[in-house]
Amino acid sequence: MVKDKKTKPSKELPLGFVDRQEKELLIRDFVISNIKEVMIKYGFQYLETPSFEYTDSIGKFLPDKERPDAGVFSFKDENKWLSLRYDLTAPLARYVAKNYLELPKPFKRYQLGSVWRNEKPGPGRFREFLQFDADYVGTKNLQADAELCVLISEILEKCGLDKTDYTVKISSRKFTDKLFEQLKIKSKDQISTTLRALDKVDRLGWAEAKKLLGEGRKDKSGDYTKGAKLKNDQIKIIENALKNKAPDSEDVLEIIKIFQAYNFKNYKFDPSVIRGLEYYTGPIFEVNLNFEVKNSKGQTIQFGSIGGGGRYDNLVNNFGNLDCPATGISIGLDRLVFALMQKKDFKIKSTRPVIICVFDKDKIKEYVNILNKLRASNVSSEIYPGEGKLKKQMEYANKIGSPAVILYGDDEIKSGKATLKNLENGNESFVAIEDLSNEIKKLL
Numbered sequence: 001m002v003k004d005k006k007t008k009p010s011k012e013l014p015l016g017f018v019d020r021q022e023k024e025l026l027i028r029d030f031v032i033s034n035i036k037e038v039m040i041k042y043g044f045q046y047l048e049t050p051s052f053e054y055t056d057s058i059g060k061f062l063p064d065k066e067r068p069d070a071g072v073f074s075f076k077d078e079n080k081w082l083s084l085r086y087d088l089t090a091p092l093a094r095y096v097a098k099n100y101l102e103l104p105k106p107f108k109r110y111q112l113g114s115v116w117r118n119e120k121p122g123p124g125r126f127r128e129f130l131q132f133d134a135d136y137v138g139t140k141n142l143q144a145d146a147e148l149c150v151l152i153s154e155i156l157e158k159c160g161l162d163k164t165d166y167t168v169k170i171s172s173r174k175f176t177d178k179l180f181e182q183l184k185i186k187s188k189d190q191i192s193t194t195l196r197a198l199d200k201v202d203r204l205g206w207a208e209a210k211k212l213l214g215e216g217r218k219d220k221s222g223d224y225t226k227g228a229k230l231k232n233d234q235i236k237i238i239e240n241a242l243k244n245k246a247p248d249s250e251d252v253l254e255i256i257k258i259f260q261a262y263n264f265k266n267y268k269f270d271p272s273v274i275r276g277l278e279y280y281t282g283p284i285f286e287v288n289l290n291f292e293v294k295n296s297k298g299q300t301i302q303f304g305s306i307g308g309g310g311r312y313d314n315l316v317n318n319f320g321n322l323d324c325p326a327t328g329i330s331i332g333l334d335r336l337v338f339a340l341m342q343k344k345d346f347k348i349k350s351t352r353p354v355i356i357c358v359f360d361k362d363k364i365k366e367y368v369n370i371l372n373k374l375r376a377s378n379v380s381s382e383i384y385p386g387e388g389k390l391k392k393q394m395e396y397a398n399k400i401g402s403p404a405v406i407l408y409g410d411d412e413i414k415s416g417k418a419t420l421k422n423l424e425n426g427n428e429s430f431v432a433i434e435d436l437s438n439e440i441k442k443l444l
């Protein structure tokens with residue numbers, strides 16, 4: 001009898017997910033620290049909501065499908081569908097509705113958290129990514145919208161970008177509302193598909209987006225996306241409308257006036273800014289990079305925006321009869337870090353421990369004594385945690401990028417001094433135990 005061979009699990013990741021290594025994570029921490037600094041200065045409160053929400057609470061439930069999977073990852077729990085959050089805005093609306101009476105109006109909150117999208121990934125676009133959101137809830141004052149654009153700009157510049165490196169593009173959903181009236185489009189599905197198609201103009205170009213407005217589009221991989229089924233004359237009306245470079249809606253003109261009061265000039269009116277999500281009701285904005293971004297193969301890629309947002313005055317009302325206008329902006333932090341790593345040479349140094357080599361396991365007390373003294377002085381250090389002789393210990397120290405090793409064998413124990421070996425230049429010095437911390441700090 002032949003036994004079934006045990007299938008080994010795959011070491012590969014699902015498409016759209018990625019392991020992030022220390023350099024990228026340290027740069028991300030640097031970006032997050034700058035975000036928090038700016039948000040505190042602007043008077044925002046920090047909030048965290050759960051990763052899972054009821055699926056109908058995040059607005060992605062499709063009643064004609066047995067399993068909700070349009071853009072979200074879901075499972076059924078006690079006869080109710082739960083989904084990993086698609087963004088941070090819908091959970092905020094749910095939170096505000098639940099705590100409506102206790103919250104100040106407006107409520108200014110910011111959040112950092114992972115979101116998940118069950119969509120086809122692309123260059124710099126993942127199915128799981130870290131997002132930053134800042135929102136004003138409970139105000140129609142367009143100063144809130146303007147200040148969101150100002151604070152995003154301050155964050156980008158604190159992270160190392162110049163004003164020439166990015167542009168905040170602004171438009172308004174009132175533009176598309178008028179357009180749909182002119183086109184005589186009333187079907188919610190057709191409006192939604194049209195918005196998603198127009199949202200891709202900047203990334204795909206007009207020729208490809210035009211296919212999505214018509215019958216549909218097949219991408220380079222062969223995947224086919226159904227189009228909005230608009231007629232050629234309707235598509236022509238949209239094309240002409242997108243060429244209009246002069247703002248004509250009152251809300252955009254008011255925001256530009258507020259920008260002038262802030263002396264904020266790094267913006268551009270662009271009617272092609274659409275934002276694909278349906279809940280936007282007024283001004284919308286998008287943050288675009290003005291420099292080339294390359295993939296791991298060195299090829300220039302169509303990167304698109306790193307963030308955006310807009311006014312959504314009716315979203316909280318979905319959870320009850322609550323008049324709660326709101327506006328917000330978000331940045332995809334992993335996309336921003338991906339771009340920043342190409343634009344800026346970050347002088348972020350990884351901290352690696354000094355290695356105390358083990359000559360004799362019976363001398364562990366002496367090694368721990370040195371370890372405690374180093375750590376009490378905030379020196380990153382460890383006793384070699386593996387098994388093997390000195391050669392293997394040195395290989396380990398070099399592999400992890402340790403600045404130095406401490407040799408404390410019988411001769412050193414008798415003398416009361418340790419041998420400190422600088423792994424960058426190979427120099428050795430004999431140092432009293434109480435002076436080790438100071439000597440190591442000189443190497444760092």
